[in-house]
Amino acid sequence: MNRYDLHTHSTASDGTFSPSALVRRARERGVEVMGLTDHDCTDGIAEAETESAKIGLTLIPGVEISATWEQGQLIHIVGLRIDRTDPVLQAGLLRLYELRNWRAEEMGQRFANHGILGTLEGARALAKGAIVSRVHFARFLVANGHSRDINDAFDRFLVKGKPGFVDEEWATLRECIDWIHSAGGQAVLAHPLRYSLPPDRLRRLVEHFRDAGGEGIEVTPGSSAEGQTSAHYACEFNLVASIGSDFHGHASSNLNVGLHGELPKTVRPIWETW
Numbered sequence: 001m002n003r004y005d006l007h008t009h010s011t012a013s014d015g016t017f018s019p020s021a022l023v024r025r026a027r028e029r030g031v032e033v034m035g036l037t038d039h040d041c042t043d044g045i046a047e048a049e050t051e052s053a054k055i056g057l058t059l060i061p062g063v064e065i066s067a068t069w070e071q072g073q074l075i076h077i078v079g080l081r082i083d084r085t086d087p088v089l090q091a092g093l094l095r096l097y098e099l100r101n102w103r104a105e106e107m108g109q110r111f112a113n114h115g116i117l118g119t120l121e122g123a124r125a126l127a128k129g130a131i132v133s134r135v136h137f138a139r140f141l142v143a144n145g146h147s148r149d150i151n152d153a154f155d156r157f158l159v160k161g162k163p164g165f166v167d168e169e170w171a172t173l174r175e176c177i178d179w180i181h182s183a184g185g186q187a188v189l190a191h192p193l194r195y196s197l198p199p200d201r202l203r204r205l206v207e208h209f210r211d212a213g214g215e216g217i218e219v220t221p222g223s224s225a226e227g228q229t230s231a232h233y234a235c236e237f238n239l240v241a242s243i244g245s246d247f248h249g250h251a252s253s254n255l256n257v258g259l260h261g262e263l264p265k266t267v268r269p270i271w272e273t274w
Contacts (some may be wrong), residue, residue, distance in 0.1 A: 004271065005080060005258045006035035007190065007244025009217065011128035012044030013064075014135040016249035018128070019044035020051035022257065027057045029258040033271070035080055035244065037062035040096040041131050042084040057071045063089075064190060065179065066096060069205060073197070074170065076190035076210075076240070078218070079180035080270065084254040085249070086183035092131045092171060093179075097130065099168060104132040106166045111137075114163040116146060134158050174212040175205045176255060181213065187269065188216035192230055206233045220261035231264045241267035 010022045017025060019036060026034045030097035034057055036048045043054065045061045050179040052059035061082050067075040082089060108120025122140035123132050138153035147153035157164040171179075177187040189209045192202060219230040234241045241264075247257040263269055 003032045004031070004034075004243050004269075005244050005245050005247070005260070006030045006062070006080060006188075006270070007037050007064070008247045008257055009038050009046040009064075009249075010030045010036060010043055010048070013129060014040035014127075014133040014248060018049035022247075023048050023051040023057055023059065024055065026248045027055050028258045030254065031057065031258040033058040033060060034257075035060035035062040035078070037064040037078050037080075037214075037244075038129075039064050039076075039131060040066055040068050040093055040100065041129065042082070042090075042093070042237075043129055045084050055217060062185070063093070063180075064201070065176040067173050068168075068170040069173060069208070070201075072169075073165060073195065073205075075173065075195065075205065075209075077173070077176045077180070077214070078188040078190045079176075079183065079185040080188060080216075081241070081274070082180060082183040082185035084183070086179075087157060088182035089179045092175065096170065099170070100131060102135070103166045103168050104137075107134075107137060109159075110166065111164050116120060116141075116163075120145075123252040130181075134164075137164060153261070173209055177209075177213045186216055186240075186273070187214040188270070189214055189239075190218050191246060192217060192233065201234070206237050210237045210239060211267075213238070215273075216242045217240045218244060219263055219267055224270070231267050240270040240273055242270045 010019040049059050062080045065077045069075045111119040123136035126136045127138050136149045141147040141153040180187045217234050219241045220243050243261050
């Protein structure tokens with residue numbers, strides 16, 4: 001099913017395709033409705049909307065917001081059909097932008113202490129937009145021979161306990177959801193099975209997300225195998241189901257825009273609420 005892809009990234013955050021190139025790529029692959037959901041920013045939406053209008057693709061303005069849940073667990077919440085000009089949303093995203101800048105500087109210092117110089121400057125040079133992410137550091141590490149590929153860079157340098165990891169406090173679940181709602185959007189729990197949480201804790205996360213006002217959950221994020229399990233949570237907690245590839249354009253990833261499993265018939269697609 002390639003008609004909908006409601007989770008993608010452009011160079012406005014840590015994707016490798018510009019917003020307009022991403023839209024064209026999606027249309028070429030049969031996507032008719034695409035959500036642009038860059039990390040903690042909406043900078044690419046205007047360009048994507050302009051290109052979408054030219055080629056007949058429906059662009060869903062979105063964002064993927066970083067949240068901290070119990071015990072420092074990083075969670076991503078996708079906002080769909082947002083008003084990117086909403087002042088409450090933009091104030092929240094500005095707070096996260098400043099946190100990202102602090103984290104990038106701290107990462108650069110930790111790499112320098114570890115004997116790897118120039119990572120901050122290198123990451124900033126690779127970032128095409130305002131957001132500097134861990135992926136940009138990973139690309140620098142690969143380009144300069146410190147890692148085989150992006151996955152290796154994360155495993156060796158960028159996860160908890162490794163030299164480049166910096167712990168941070170993002171927004172709370174309720175804050176993220178409130179920002180999305182202020183912008184007129186719907187809040188969707190992104191790729192729930194990628195958090196590697198034990199079943200009881202994952203169930204608690206979904207429950208907390210729903211109780212904080214969340215409406216949807218990604219049921220098939222790039223893998224139909226994940227879909228059936230996530231569908232169970234959609235049914236149990238009365239959440240609508242979203243679908244998306246989480247496409248970034250990385251050469252080391254086997255994900256592609258429009259590539260995901262089909263929604264099970266037991267769930268209600270989020271677009272039926274539009």
